[in-house]
Amino acid sequence: xxxxxxxxxxxxxxxxxxxxxxxxxxxxxxxxxxxxxxxxxxxxxxxxxxxxxxxxxxxxxxxxxxxxxxxxxxxxxxxxxxxxxxxxxxxxxxxxxxxxxxxxxxxxxxxxxxxxxxxxxxxxxxxxxxxxxxxxxxxxxxxxxxxxxxxxxxxxxxxxxxxxxxxxxxxxxxxxxxxxxxxxxxxxxxxxxxxxxxxxxxxxxxxxxxxxxxxxxxxxxxxxxxxxxxxxxxxxxxxxxxxxxxxxxxxxxxxxxxxxxxxxxxxxxxxxxxxxxxxxxxxxxxxxxxxxxxxxxxxxxxxxxxxxxxxxxxxxxxxxxxxxxxxxxxxxxxxxxxxxxxxxxxxxxxxxxxxxxxxxxxxxxxxxxxxxxxxxxxxxxxxxxxxxxxxxxxxxxxxxxxxxxxxxxxxxxxxxxxxxxxxxxxxxxxxxxxxxxxxxxxxxxxxxxxxxxxxxxxxxxxxxxxxxxxxxxxxxxxxxxxxxxxxxxx
Amino acid sequence: xxxxxxxxxxxxxxxxxxxxxxxxxxxxxxxxxxxxxxxxxxxxxxxxxxxxxxxxxxxxxxxxxxxxxxxxxxxxxxxxxxxxxxxxxxxxxxxxxxxxxxxxxxxxxxxxxxxxxxxxxxxxxxxxxxxxxxxxxxxxxxxxxxxxxxxxxxxxxxxxxxxxxxxxxxxxxxxxxxxxxxxxxxxxxxxxxxxxxxxxxxxxxxxxxxxxxxxxxxxxxxxxxxxxxxxxxxxxxxxxxxxxxxxxxxxxxxxxxxxxxxxxxxxxxxxxxxxxxxxxxxxxxxxxxxxxxxxxxxxxxxxxxxxx
Numbered sequence: 001x002x003x004x005x006x007x008x009x010x011x012x013x014x015x016x017x018x019x020x021x022x023x024x025x026x027x028x029x030x031x032x033x034x035x036x037x038x039x040x041x042x043x044x045x046x047x048x049x050x051x052x053x054x055x056x057x058x059x060x061x062x063x064x065x066x067x068x069x070x071x072x073x074x075x076x077x078x079x080x081x082x083x084x085x086x087x088x089x090x091x092x093x094x095x096x097x098x099x100x101x102x103x104x105x106x107x108x109x110x111x112x113x114x115x116x117x118x119x120x121x122x123x124x125x126x127x128x129x130x131x132x133x134x135x136x137x138x139x140x141x142x143x144x145x146x147x148x149x150x151x152x153x154x155x156x157x158x159x160x161x162x163x164x165x166x167x168x169x170x171x172x173x174x175x176x177x178x179x180x181x182x183x184x185x186x187x188x189x190x191x192x193x194x195x196x197x198x199x200x201x202x203x204x205x206x207x208x209x210x211x212x213x214x215x216x217x218x219x220x221x222x223x224x225x226x227x228x229x230x231x232x233x234x235x236x237x238x239x240x241x242x243x244x245x246x247x248x249x250x251x252x253x254x255x256x257x258x259x260x261x262x263x264x265x266x267x268x269x270x271x272x273x274x275x276x277x278x279x280x281x282x283x284x285x286x287x288x289x290x291x292x293x294x295x296x297x298x299x300x301x302x303x304x305x306x307x308x309x310x311x312x313x314x315x316x317x318x319x320x321x322x323x324x325x326x327x328x329x330x331x332x333x334x335x336x337x338x339x340x341x342x343x344x345x346x347x348x349x350x351x352x353x354x355x356x357x358x359x360x361x362x363x364x365x366x367x368x369x370x371x372x373x374x375x376x377x378x379x380x381x382x383x384x385x386x387x388x389x390x391x392x393x394x395x396x397x398x399x400x401x402x403x404x405x406x407x408x409x410x411x412x413x414x415x416x417x418x419x420x421x422x423x424x425x426x427x428x429x430x431x432x433x434x435x436x437x438x439x440x441x442x443x444x445x446x447x448x449x450x451x452x453x454x455x456x457x458x459x460x461x462x463x464x465x466x467x468x469x470x471x472x473x474x475x476x477x478x479x480x481x482x483x484x485x486x487x488x489x490x
Numbered sequence: 491x492x493x494x495x496x497x498x499x500x501x502x503x504x505x506x507x508x509x510x511x512x513x514x515x516x517x518x519x520x521x522x523x524x525x526x527x528x529x530x531x532x533x534x535x536x537x538x539x540x541x542x543x544x545x546x547x548x549x550x551x552x553x554x555x556x557x558x559x560x561x562x563x564x565x566x567x568x569x570x571x572x573x574x575x576x577x578x579x580x581x582x583x584x585x586x587x588x589x590x591x592x593x594x595x596x597x598x599x600x601x602x603x604x605x606x607x608x609x610x611x612x613x614x615x616x617x618x619x620x621x622x623x624x625x626x627x628x629x630x631x632x633x634x635x636x637x638x639x640x641x642x643x644x645x646x647x648x649x650x651x652x653x654x655x656x657x658x659x660x661x662x663x664x665x666x667x668x669x670x671x672x673x674x675x676x677x678x679x680x681x682x683x684x685x686x687x688x689x690x691x692x693x694x695x696x697x698x699x700x701x702x703x704x705x706x707x708x709x710x711x712x713x714x715x716x717x718x719x720x721x722x723x724x725x726x727x728x729x730x731x732x733x734x735x736x737x738x739x740x741x742x743x744x745x746x747x748x749x750x751x752x753x754x755x756x757x758x759x760x761x762x763x764x765x766x767x768x769x770x771x772x773x774x775x776x777x778x779x780x781x782x783x784x785x786x787x788x789x790x791x792x793x794x795x796x797x798x
Contacts (some may be wrong), residue, residue, distance in 0.1 A: 028686050076608060145551055148551055149553075169549075170549070170553075171552075197519055244766065263743055264746060277577045316636070317657070318636055319662075320657075349782055448765075451763050452763070455764075462745060466747050
């Protein structure tokens with residue numbers, strides 16, 4: 001073999017060996033990394049910079065095919081840190097502390113109290129290092145489902161009344177009942193509506209930290225111009241609602257008396273459910289085996305809404321989501337609307353003054369309660385550390401700060417009665433309309449089929465408002481579907 | 491056959507085997523391995539796994555994936571919402587494909603001319619296609635807003651009756667189609683422009699000598715020679731249209747009264763809102779089958795005369 005031939009062969013082999021080895025190693029590393037993240041997903045974890053741009057850039061243009069991978073805490077921490085001026089918790093355990101990973105969906109200003117309290121938690125005790133990870137709200141369900149399926153969930157995250165039963169049925173959450181008996185997690189003075197949400201099949205499955213009831217937001221200027229007094233004489237009955245909405249309604253000036261939620265989603269059914277409850281109706285029977293929202297109380301409650309839109313024409317027959325309502329209200333052309341308390345922070349920025357009032361009463365007071373309830377994931381690495389964080393946050397001296405900062409409501413009387421929170425209520429009296437309903441507010445039934453049931457209910461409400469079917473027909477159709485879902489879930 | 495012939499044949503086969511599994515082949519496979527691993531892990535496996543899931547009633551959380559056979563596919567046949575979603579998707583697809591092909595071709599013809607500032611206009615029409623679909627959807631929601639929206643204000647100025655657009659069940663889907671045609675026409679325009687540049691000028695000169703006017707040249711020269719491009723654009727637009735999700739998610743959420751409920755959005759709801767991953771996987775495979783059949787039909791019909 002000549003020198004030139006040897007050089008050619010060695011060169012080729014050497015080159016291919018090097019490239020092949022590097023490429024194979026690279027592929028192996030990528031594969032291992034993907035396996036470590038362990039979600040059954042073809043797509044990589046979102047980069048933190050993408051996460052912060054969620055609303056504008058990250059929604060898919062075509063159908064998602066599978067859940068996305070679990071976010072990396074150290075990466076996803078960055079958006080939360082960038083979104084707030086405070087120093088975010090350290091992403092890695094330090095000084096022998098156990099890590100408690102907390103995913104959350106709150107951005108910028110709203111996350112600030114959580115970040116501040118987490119920083120305080122990390123500095124005030126030496127056992128647990130809490131790590132916040134921002135996850136865009138519309139991706140949270142997919143990500144947590146993927147993480148649970150992969151056996152790698154965070155210690156805790158805010159769950160909704162909708163997804164807690166699904167987590168629990170899959171054995172995904174830790175049973176906290178024992179901790180309530182020992183007093184480590186004291187839920188004795190938690191409001192009944194919240195207790196219903198965190199109790200599933202006889203077990204306590206979450207810590208209720210921050211909730212919301214519904215109330216009316218009223219444009220004081222428009223009310224006074226119509227000869228109404230939102231402070232002394234807010235609406236108390238359904239007749240008041242019709243009368244006041246008519247007085248505020250000025251079609252020629254493109255001014256709506258009331259703007260009803262009508263996007264055909266569970267957002268619509270959440271607002272309508274309060275009228276079902278006020279009329280003495282229930283969503284499901286006590287055994288949760290049959291729909292009852294299509295009873296006379298429900299039909300009358302939906303007829304009330306249909307009349308508002310089609311008979312009295314005080315609310316648009318239009319696809320109206322919650323954001324559409326708040327934006328329209330901001331223009332000063334909406335007399336009043338119904339929402340949770342998170343909008344209180346925004347009304348202060350408007351050019352006109354607003355007032356708030358609790359919801360009306362018919363057969364009885366009625367209001368649906370929403371909110372965020374933190375389960376401890378059973379398959380997380382340090383569930384005890386997660387519970388330590390939550391019980392610290394649940395103390396009145398911490399919980400009241402979380403809720404004041406976030407614009408939500410506490411979940412127990414000891415926090416509401418906490419002196420600093422009472423001072424806050426005196427300074428911001430508009431919150432009282434919401435706080436005063438905590439005792440009577442009711443939750444959705446705790447059933448894993450509720451996401452589909454409430455979505456279908458929202459569509460039925462929309463069909464009735466568009467006069468595509470009568471209230472009775474619309475509700476009966478959904479009731480039939482609901483019964484089938486409940487039967488299947490048994 | 492003599493023993494020598496057999497030995498020769500064996501020898502040739504051995505050489506062929508060596509050539510097939512020779513050093514070069516092995517190195518080639520090694521070099522391809524990273525890409526193959528990637529494709530197997532992130533494309534082939536998820537596709538195969540979702541096919542398996544379509545025969546289960548997996549809820550995304552439980553470890554168990556109960557086998558239900560063809561039950562999910564059987565349920566789809568009786569699911570009124572799925573059938574409505576399928577009908578709406580076809581409606582969207584037909585409207586979108588026809589309009590986007592026509593508009594992108596028209597824009598390409600206009601911007602193929604040697605006029606001043608043509609580069610600026612090309613960039614201008616192309617711009618919407620590079621903007622996030624979520625961003626433009628949010629903007630168009632406000633343009634379509636019935637009471638305060640820009641479009642109704644413009645219609646009022648010229649004395650036309652305002653529409654409720656996305657709030658009107660009969661106008662919501664046209665509203666989404668218009669927005670998506672506006673967004674994507676620039677992208678397909680660029681492809682058409684490339685196709686136009688590939689048509690030899692000599693053909694136009696010959697047509698002109700034969701007395702052809704603009705329309706005759708367009709009909710007998712431009713259009714036939716653009717057939718490969720039209721075929722590509724139509725197939726791509728059709729595939730994209732059957733997968734439409736972003737604008738529906740942002741603009742209408744499938745409403746009002748399910749007027750814009752399309753398959754991809756219905757799939758999303760089933761999978762990620764109602765945790766019915768098995769059912770959603772079955773929907774995905776039906777969608778895949780529909781797209782495959784339509785593409786084959788297009789290949790057979792449109793693909794006949796695409797080469798010159």
